Amino acid sequence: MLRPTPRLSPGPTQADGVVEYCDADVMRRIRRRSLSNLRSEVEPVPARTLGVFTPRWQQVAPVGSRPELRGSDGVLTVVDQLAGALVPASALESLVLPARVRDYRPGLLDELTAAGEVVWAGRSAGHRDPGSVAFQRLLEEIAAAL
Numbered sequence: 001m002l003r004p005t006p007r008l009s010p011g012p013t014q015a016d017g018v019v020e021y022c023d024a025d026v027m028r029r030i031r032r033r034s035l036s037n038l039r040s041e042v043e044p045v046p047a048r049t050l051g052v053f054t055p056r057w058q059q060v061a062p063v064g065s066r067p068e069l070r071g072s073d074g075v076l077t078v079v080d081q082l083a084g085a086l087v088p089a090s091a092l093e094s095l096v097l098p099a100r101v102r103d104y105r106p107g108l109l110d111e112l113t114a115a116g117e118v119v120w121a122g123r124s125a126g127h128r129d130p131g132s133v134a135f136q137r138l139l140e141e142i143a144a145a146l
Contacts, residue, residue, distance in 0.1 A: 083137065
């Protein structure tokens with residue numbers, strides 16, 4: 001049976017309980033090359049390209065046009081995209097959601113939170129800070145456990 005040494009490192013245990021070992025230098029080389037390959041696949045883009053891509057990816061309608069997302073399904077899509085991100089509470093229903101959901105009305109978000117499909121958490125740094133909220137879709141597995 002092999003034993004770990006400074007030159008021989010145990011890898012993860014396989015499903016059948018077998019432990020594989022590898023020379024530590026070889027493992028470092030593999031990791032270094034893997035990271036190098038991954039870094040070469042990621043390149044920065046010009047600011048203009050990022051500026052065009054980001055609003056499209058966030059489903060923000062261009063000025064003068066109407067959003068493509070609709071109704072409560074649209075609001076759920078936005079909640080998924082913004083999950084965990086702090087959004088100024090004062091801008092949420094007046095700017096953020098209407099720019100992404102065509103027929104947005106405040107009642108849509110109320111319905112989703114009342115139905116337990118969406119949960120939110122608020123944060124404020126004091127009386128001068130209007131506060132921010134972060135939304136998260138309540139996963140079915142969590143809801144079933146409640």
